[in-house]
Amino acid sequence: MSERILSVLVEDKPGVLARVSSTISRRGFNINSLSVGPTHIEGRSKMTIVTELDAVEQVKKQLNKLVNVIKIVELDPEMTIETEVLLLKVSINKDSQTSVIEKASLSGANSVDVGQDYAVFELTGSSKELNKFEDLMKPFGIIEMVRGGRIAIQTNL
Amino acid sequence: MNKEQLTGAELVIRGLEYLNVSTVFGVPGGAILPAYDPLYDSPIRHILARHEQGAGHMAEGYAQSTGELGVVIATSGPGATNLITPLANALMDSTPLLAITGQVASEAIGNDAFQEAYTVGLSMAATKHNYLITDASEIPQVLKEAKYIATSGRPGPVLIDIPKDILNQKSDWVEPGPLDLPGYKPTLEPNPKMIQQAANLIKNSNKPILYVGGGIIHSKANQELFDLATKFNIPVVTTLMGRGAFPDGHDLCLEMPGMHGNYTATTSIQKSDLLIAIGVRFDDRVTANPSFFAQNAKVIHADIDPAEIGKVREAQVPIVGDAKSVMLGLINALGDTKLNTENWINELNSMKNEFPLSYNQNENGPLKVPFVLEELQNLTGEEAIVVSGVGQHQMWISQHWNFTKPNTWLNSGGLGTMGYSLPAAIGAKTAYPEKLVLALDGDGCFQMTCQELITASTENIPVKIVVFNNGNHGMVRQWQKIFYNSKFSASELGHVVPDYVKLAESMGAVGLRMTKKSEVKNVFLEMLKINDKPVLIDCVVDPEDMVFPMVPAGGSNDQIILNEEDLKNL
Numbered sequence: 019m020s021e022r023i024l025s026v027l028v029e030d031k032p033g034v035l036a037r038v039s040s041t042i043s044r045r046g047f048n049i050n051s052l053s054v055g056p057t058h059i060e061g062r063s064k065m066t067i068v069t070e071l072d073a074v075e076q077v078k079k080q081l082n083k084l085v086n087v088i089k090i091v092e093l094d095p096e097m098t099i100e101t102e103v104l105l106l107k108v109s110i111n112k113d114s115q116t117s118v119i120e121k122a123s124l125s126g127a128n129s130v131d132v133g134q135d136y137a138v139f140e141l142t143g144s145s146k147e148l149n150k151f152e153d154l155m156k157p158f159g160i161i162e163m164v165r166g167g168r169i170a171i172q173t174n175l
Numbered sequence: 176m177n178k179e180q181l182t183g184a185e186l187v188i189r190g191l192e193y194l195n196v197s198t199v200f201g202v203p204g205g206a207i208l209p210a211y212d213p214l215y216d217s218p219i220r221h222i223l224a225r226h227e228q229g230a231g232h233m234a235e236g237y238a239q240s241t242g243e244l245g246v247v248i249a250t251s252g253p254g255a256t257n258l259i260t261p262l263a264n265a266l267m268d269s270t271p272l273l274a275i276t277g278q279v280a281s282e283a284i285g286n287d288a289f290q291e292a293y294t295v296g297l298s299m300a301a302t303k304h305n306y307l308i309t310d311a312s313e314i315p316q317v318l319k320e321a322k323y324i325a326t327s328g329r330p331g332p333v334l335i336d337i338p339k340d341i342l343n344q345k346s347d348w349v350e351p352g353p354l355d356l357p358g359y360k361p362t363l364e365p366n367p368k369m370i371q372q373a374a375n376l377i378k379n380s381n382k383p384i385l386y387v388g389g390g391i392i393h394s395k396a397n398q399e400l401f402d403l404a405t406k407f408n409i410p411v412v413t414t415l416m417g418r419g420a421f422p423d424g425h426d427l428c429l430e431m432p433g434m435h436g437n438y439t440a441t442t443s444i445q446k447s448d449l450l451i452a453i454g455v456r457f458d459d460r461v462t463a464n465p466s467f468f469a470q471n472a473k474v475i476h477a478d479i480d481p482a483e484i485g486k487v488r489e490a491q492v493p494i495v496g497d498a499k500s501v502m503l504g505l506i507n508a509l510g511d512t513k514l515n516t517e518n519w520i521n522e523l524n525s526m527k528n529e530f531p532l533s534y535n536q537n538e539n540g541p542l543k544v545p546f547v548l549e550e551l552q553n554l555t556g557e558e559a560i561v562v563s564g565v566g567q568h569q570m571w572i573s574q575h576w577n578f579t580k581p582n583t584w585l586n587s588g589g590l591g592t593m594g595y596s597l598p599a600a601i602g603a604k605t606a607y608p609e610k611l612v613l614a615l616d617g618d619g620c621f622q623m624t625c626q627e628l629i630t631a632s633t634e635n636i637p638v639k640i641v642v643f644n645n646g647n648h649g650m651v652r653q654w655q656k657i658f659y660n661s662k663f664s665a666s667e668l669g670h671v672v673p674d675y676v677k678l679a680e681s682m683g684a685v686g687l688r689m690t691k692k693s694e695v696k697n698v699f700l701e702m703l704k705i706n707d708k709p710v711l712i713d714c715v716v717d718p719e720d721m722v723f724p725m726v727p728a729g730g731s732n733d734q735i736i737l738n739e740e741d742l743k744n745l
């Protein structure tokens with residue numbers, strides 16, 4: 019099954035995130051990623067929902083029934099720019115320090131904090147790039163990792 | 176602008192008056208008390224139910240019989256949680272309902288305060304939309320929005336939760352302005368291209384069936400349906416929620432299809448080459464296993480709710496729109512078309528003759544529900560509003576009662592809520608004091624909300640109740656007979672306790688009883704003479720009777736069980 023990306027414009031009202039996520043889970047559908055944030059329009063937020071659904075049409079229709087949902091666009095993967103942010107804290111010691119930092123910088127990650135026995139990196143990129151970076155850091159001992167949820171925009175919109 | 180300082184509570188009552196609400200149903204309590212103070216002085220009639228579930232079903236009965244908004248009021252915590260069942264019921268059956276609940280004071284929210292429940296969260300999946308008010312000034316506009324959302328598009332329940340401090344907060348009465356609902360714009364007018372495509376399919380069909388339901392009644396489109404069916408000679412099946420949308424007894428009327436539908440209605444769909452589905456949702460009680468449902472038919476599916484189209488069955492022609500406009504469009508697009516459905520109608524007519532609904536009432540044997548129903552209908556005609564519970568009796572009523580007008584049949588179709596009948600009948604009788612309102616209930620159902628008989632007596636709402644006393648959760652017993660080897664686990668209620676006659680009397684109603692054929696008519700005549708009090712009849716019926724035809728859940732509509740004999744081949 020391939021991934022489907024929904025870009026959902028909503029009214030910035032209390033409870034709207036709960037309404038959207040419960041509408042999806044209530045019908046037995048899974049969410050791979052969901053992110054939400056303000057738009058350039060006052061009072062409007064944008065949600066990016068990534069799912070792997072056959073039933074995406076039904077989900078769109080059910081979401082459209084929510085009074086606070088204004089518009090749903092399914093993004094065409096061919097014409098979509100997608101990105102995600104990651105923060106990763108990894109163990110370091112005298113032996114590994116150089117190698118860790120070098121690998122991170124080759125991956126395009128920024129080191130945002132380096133302590134005696136740990137380093138924190140920030141990376142923005144596609145989910146694949148983020149996964150790859152995680153794999154790369156794994157052998158050194160990941161202490162904590164946070165990902166920000168995928169956001170996407172269509173190039174021709 | 177005309178401005179005047181009112182409390183939030185006064186804004187609520189003023190707002191309801193402004194929206195032309197004339198009757199509300201409810202139960203007071205701490206958090207909602209401020210609203211009951213101005214309500215006392217308002218021309219709005221308040222009916223004090225004995226349980227919030229009852230109040231909710233009353234508001235539903237009011238709404239379903241009138242097609243207008245029903246309003247229910249409850250307090251926070253347990254008052255609000257008691258409302259969840261009627262809200263879910265109204266959501267399933269698309270009933271326009273407004274629930275107003277009190278909430279603990281704003282600053283106490285989230286602290287597990289006394290009688291605090293997360294009402295907005297609890298009701299989220301049981302409402303079309305809900306609100307938590309954070310400032311009294313929002314109240315008039317939110318009330319207007321709520322009514323609009325509840326009554327427009329696919330109707331449904333809307334809840335407004337109001338913290339107690341907001342009910343006491345002073346604010347200006349500002350007349351509500353235009354609605355600003357960028358995410359809510361129901362499509363009423365169908366796309367003309369789709370109407371044309373539908374008309375083309377209809378023109379080429381030899382075996383069309385109009386498969387219609389509750390959407391016709393919500394859209395007040397029974398006349399348009401009648402015109403469409405009769406002008407082009409298309410047979411009609413009416414679902415459980417659509418009974419009365421097309422008159423029973425008409426040549427083209429096949430009545431109810433599905434799990435307990437009659438043979439002809441169910442089979443007509445199986446043999447059809449074109450389903451013209453309007454205001455229906457291909458419910459599993461109609462389709463049985465969808466893979467075997469109407470396998471030879473193309474589908475035109477029109478509904479006001481786009482999410483219903485294609486949900487269960489793919490439609491060759493999907494039409495989003497209001498049923499009335501859709502049918503006017505179809506009538507117009509079909510113009511002078513003559514459909515060649517004569518053979519089809521003949522085929523269905525001989526099926527009707529070959530497989531009629533039947534029952535067997537012995538002279539001295541136990542009473543059969545279908546017989547009792549026919550006797551009652553002979554005495555009451557077609558004007559009565561009939562309100563059912565859930566179970567065998569419900570199926571028998573839908574099968575055997577002659578429904579000829581919309582809004583005369585109220586039942587809990589989608590959720591199947593036991594306890595719906597009596598309170599919903601009270602709501603309908605409140606709306607139409609001059610009409611005969613019959614709560615035809617099962618004994619199991621009745622026992623779930625029977626305390627509302629007190630409401631009927633004390634509020635002077637003289638509904639008439641027939642309790643079909645088979646001493647059992649009859650429908651459960653039927654399934655246990657068929658699928659569980661007659662192991663009657665927890666389905667027996669007993670015939671004797673309660674004594675329904677005494678129960679009725681103790682609650683301020685008249686109690687009567689019938690147990691055999693010779694008594695039926697006279698007891699009904701006696702019931703019909705009493706109009707100043709609620710009347711309840713304990714109608715003792717055969718506990719062994721089963722509802723047929725039957726298609727087991729998940730089965731195929733090609734394999735209809737017609738009678739007990741057929742069960743042996745199961």
Ligand SMILES: Cc1ncc(C[n+]2csc(CCOP(=O)(O)OP(=O)(O)O)c2C)c(N)n1
Pocket residue numbers: 564565566567568569591592593594616617618619620621643645647648649650651
């Ligand atoms: C609130 C609720 N609980 C349980 C059920 C399951 N149920 C469906 S029909 C039925 C029996 C109804 O009994 P009764 O009212 O006596 O009607 P009868 O079938 O005997 O006519 C039960 C328990 C239900 N529909 N609703």
Ligand SMILES: [Mg+2]
Pocket residue numbers: 617618619643644645646647648649
């Ligand atoms: Mg019973």
